[in-house]
Amino acid sequence: xxxxxxxxxxxxxGPGPSxxxxxxxxxxxxPVVGHLDPEFFKVMEESKAMLxxxxxxxxxxxxxxxxxxxxxxxxxLVNLIEEGDTVLVCVNGVFGTRMADIVERLGGNLVKVEAxxxxxxxxxxxEQALKDHKVDIxxxxxxxxxxxxxxxxxxxxxxxxxxxxxLVLDTVTSLGGCPVTIxxxxxxxxxxxxxKCLSCPPGLSPVSFNQAARDKLGRRKGxxxxxxxxxxxxxxxxxxxxxxxxxxxxxxxxxxxxxLSEVENEGLEARFARHELxxxxxVAGLEVLGIPLASQEGHRLxxxxxxxxxxxxxxxALRKRLLLDFNIEIGGGLGALAGKTWRIGLMGESxxxxxxxxxxxxxxxxxxxxxxxxxxxxxxxxxxxVYTRG
Amino acid sequence: xxxxxxxxxxxxxGPGPSxxxxxxxxxxxxPVVGHLDPEFFKVMEESKAMLxxxxxxxxxxxxxxxxxxxxxxxxxLVNLIEEGDTVLVCVNGVFGTRMADIVERLGGNLVKVEAxxxxxxxxxxxEQALKDHKVDIxxxxxxxxxxxxxxxxxxxxxxxxxxxxxLVLDTVTSLGGCPVTIxxxxxxxxxxxxxKCLSCPPGLSPVSFNQAARDKLGRRKGxxxxxxxxxxxxxxxxxxxxxxxxxxxxxxxxxxxxxLSEVENEGLEARFARHELxxxxxVAGLEVLGIPLASQEGHRLxxxxxxxxxxxxxxxALRKRLLLDFNIEIGGGLGALAGKTWRIGLMGESxxxxxxxxxxxxxxxxxxxxxxxxxxxxxxxxxxxVYTRG
Numbered sequence: 001x002x003x004x005x006x007x008x009x010x011x012x013x014g015p016g017p018s019x020x021x022x023x024x025x026x027x028x029x030x031p032v033v034g035h036l037d038p039e040f041f042k043v044m045e046e047s048k049a050m051l052x053x054x055x056x057x058x059x060x061x062x063x064x065x066x067x068x069x070x071x072x073x074x075x076x077l078v079n080l081i082e083e084g085d086t087v088l089v090c091v092n093g094v095f096g097t098r099m100a101d102i103v104e105r106l107g108g109n110l111v112k113v114e115a116x117x118x119x120x121x122x123x124x125x126x127e128q129a130l131k132d133h134k135v136d137i138x139x140x141x142x143x144x145x146x147x148x149x150x151x152x153x154x155x156x157x158x159x160x161x162x163x164x165x166x167l168v169l170d171t172v173t174s175l176g177g178c179p180v181t182i183x184x185x186x187x188x189x190x191x192x193x194x195x196k197c198l199s200c201p202p203g204l205s206p207v208s209f210n211q212a213a214r215d216k217l218g219r220r221k222g223x224x225x226x227x228x229x230x231x232x233x234x235x236x237x238x239x240x241x242x243x244x245x246x247x248x249x250x251x252x253x254x255x256x257x258x259x260l261s262e263v264e265n266e267g268l269e270a271r272f273a274r275h276e277l278x279x280x281x282x283v284a285g286l287e288v289l290g291i292p293l294a295s296q297e298g299h300r301l302x303x304x305x306x307x308x309x310x311x312x313x314x315x316x317a318l319r320k321r322l323l324l325d326f327n328i329e330i331g332g333g334l335g336a337l338a339g340k341t342w343r344i345g346l347m348g349e350s351x352x353x354x355x356x357x358x359x360x361x362x363x364x365x366x367x368x369x370x371x372x373x374x375x376x377x378x379x380x381x382x383x384x385x386v387y388t389r390g
Numbered sequence: 391x392x393x394x395x396x397x398x399x400x401x402x403x404g405p406g407p408s409x410x411x412x413x414x415x416x417x418x419x420x421p422v423v424g425h426l427d428p429e430f431f432k433v434m435e436e437s438k439a440m441l442x443x444x445x446x447x448x449x450x451x452x453x454x455x456x457x458x459x460x461x462x463x464x465x466x467l468v469n470l471i472e473e474g475d476t477v478l479v480c481v482n483g484v485f486g487t488r489m490a491d492i493v494e495r496l497g498g499n500l501v502k503v504e505a506x507x508x509x510x511x512x513x514x515x516x517e518q519a520l521k522d523h524k525v526d527i528x529x530x531x532x533x534x535x536x537x538x539x540x541x542x543x544x545x546x547x548x549x550x551x552x553x554x555x556x557l558v559l560d561t562v563t564s565l566g567g568c569p570v571t572i573x574x575x576x577x578x579x580x581x582x583x584x585x586k587c588l589s590c591p592p593g594l595s596p597v598s599f600n601q602a603a604r605d606k607l608g609r610r611k612g613x614x615x616x617x618x619x620x621x622x623x624x625x626x627x628x629x630x631x632x633x634x635x636x637x638x639x640x641x642x643x644x645x646x647x648x649x650l651s652e653v654e655n656e657g658l659e660a661r662f663a664r665h666e667l668x669x670x671x672x673v674a675g676l677e678v679l680g681i682p683l684a685s686q687e688g689h690r691l692x693x694x695x696x697x698x699x700x701x702x703x704x705x706x707a708l709r710k711r712l713l714l715d716f717n718i719e720i721g722g723g724l725g726a727l728a729g730k731t732w733r734i735g736l737m738g739e740s741x742x743x744x745x746x747x748x749x750x751x752x753x754x755x756x757x758x759x760x761x762x763x764x765x766x767x768x769x770x771x772x773x774x775x776v777y778t779r780g
Binding site: 002003004005006007008009010012014016017019020025026027028029030031032033034035036037038039040042043046047049050066067068069070071073074078098101102104105106193195201202203223224225226227228229244245246247248249250251252254255257258260261264323329334 | 392393394395396397398399400402404406407409410415416417418419420421422423424425426427428429430432433436437439440456457458459460461463464468488491492494495496583585591592593613614615616617618619634635636637638639640641642644645647648650651654713719724
């Protein structure tokens with residue numbers, strides 16, 4: 001009935017998944033042991049330590065939840081929110097919108113602070129909302145994958161805590177690609193994903209809760225509304241008790257362990273510099289092709305470039321050609337930005353000089369064939385210039 | 391900080407994970423494509439078709455949820471239960487207990503029908519409870535992994551539907567190891583797992599909803615209480631819309647596709663016969679060693695053998711020796727059965743003649759060294775006898 005599995009080798013420059021590191025793929029096929037095997041406990045402990053290092057946190061409760069990034073989002077919210085809590089959700093893209101949806105499902109009182117998609121949330125907005133409402137929790141997206149915007153955290157964190165609230169931060173796309181300093185920013189709960197700058201396939205979501213978040217969890221009047229994501233039980237498996245909760249996804253955890261080891265091998269400073277440099281090279285090349293960035297200047301992500309689709313170009317047809325003729329995946333716009341933007345990821349292993357060149361070359365060729373007068377050679381020259389200057 | 395990943399090769403004879411098929415491990419390390427790549431859609435469609443074939447169902451809504459078996463359990467319950475629904479949960483082990491817990495978290499009116507752990511739920515019990523209460527949903531565990539009991543489904547399904555209720559069936563441990571006929575049994579919603587008789591690592595949970603279950607979902611007054619597990623959205627990604635919900639776990643889905651292909655290659659009849667034969671051989675060997683089954687006669691699982699720990703044997707110490715000296719994992723008892731039973735899995739690829747022999751030999755050797763007068767040679771002879779007679 002089924003054909004043999006033989007997926008093509010794509011260059012993954014969409015909003016995730018990124019290309020996994022070869023050693024991560026190797027780890028996925030390592031012999032499976034049981035979820036209560038001491039050899040697996042070793043993997044768990046090492047991954048926890050590496051995640052703390054990567055998040056810049058001492059939080060004891062730091063481990064991967066057994067689902068994708070959205071499961072991590074739900075984990076943070078379902079554990080922290082009790083019916084009647086007032087939750088201020090900062091919305092400037094798809095992922096803020098998703099958090100607002102979850103807050104309502106959980107019976108929270110939703111207060112929204114909104115900014116146009118492609119712009120940051122300004123601290124003054126949060127300050128005003130915190131004056132207007134008695135807020136229990138503030139949620140913020142560090143790297144909005146739908147718009148390519150990097151959100152400053154520190155000022156909003158200060159305001160949040162001055163108002164006696166907790167801060168939940170989405171670090172799905174930022175972790176491993178730019179600095180994420182959970183303790184220094186005083187973030188109370190955060191969740192990330194494996195398939196972005198960690199270059200591990202999708203399937204796990206690293207989360208971290210500080211003591212204030214755990215205290216709120218401990219003060220709950222009723223049980224957490226989700227059994228699968230209930231951290232009061234899961235932490236007993238990831239902690240010293242090793243109490244069985246659900247069967248951990250062994251192979252995915254091998255993959256995450258390998259991915260974190262590769263981040264360690266490269267070093268954070270080098271890794272961030274690489275993401276920043278390839279971003280600048282891509283932007284230089286695209287600008288010459290007449291494809292400008294769509295996100296707010298001064299707040300642009302290195303790992304996810306939201307760009308304006310040139311006028312007259314058929315979005316879907318071009319992305320299909322890129323995929324099928326050049327084996328390159330880029331992402332379309334989401335929600336309000338569908339048909340208006342492309343999202344070009346340079347995440348983890350996908351953030352490479354040859355990928356930048358291949359994409360600009362391919363885009364240039366397709367646009368030319370469709371009759372546009374685009375200076376491909378100049379664009380490649382601009383890219384080279386960035387790498388030469390460094 | 392971390393050591394290189396180098397997990398040992400264990401013989402996995404616990405309650406799951408089982409040993410993955412080599413081609414499944416290979417599939418896990420195949421090149422990753424995007425979750426909106428047409429090549430991935432092909433994998434999705436083929437997996438859906440194979441799952442329908444394996445579940446014996448025509449249900450359109452049949453696909454793997456992005457979490458382990460417990461996520462599948464929560465998916466069925468969170469989608470079907472609205473606050474105030476009366477849910478009759480059949481409890482004769484850990485997994486019925488878990489469903490009862492979830493029902494309460496979701497604000498359902500919980501009615502429990504209980505049987506001693508190790509015995510089946512009798513239809514008369516369900517019949518009486520359905521007379522005493524106006525029930526919306528009945529839940530049942532087909533193969534109780536905590537006790538080794540195979541639950542007959544047909545009579546309870548008839549009673550459930552006569553009372554106008556829906557039936558949710560846990561097929562985590564049964565699927566791929568013994569007949570599971572969702573449509574013939576008139577099961578309205580079911581969930582399974584990958585790490586048992588499918589011999590794929592843990593991480594996904596195949597679910598299937600029939601039209602009656604989808605109708606109940608469609609009649610909900612409010613949104614599903616979980617965003618991550620909301621089937622009204624997920625089915626739009628697994629259906630023709632391909633609407634983005636969350637980033638699907640690509641590599642795990644490759645693994646499931648390969649695992650289902652292997653089930654197809656073997657054929658269901660041959661696969662079930664293999665599970666049954668190895669079960670009988672194991673039981674014959676263990677009985678000679680003085681290790682009897684703990685589950686109700688006539689209702690014993692082929693894939694999970696719950697046995698009584700011989701008197702005077704240190705449970706934890708013996709299992710540790712089995713693991714570290716013989717590389718064989720078996721499971722301890724759960725809940726009320728902790729310290730009283732072992733759970734020996736012969737699931738999927740782990741259900742092999744050489745594994746049966748290796749375990750009985752190892753158990754015999756350890757018991758002998760601890761001073762017990764166990765007839766190991768006779769036990770091995772009993773095993774051979776079963777294979778000779780067939």
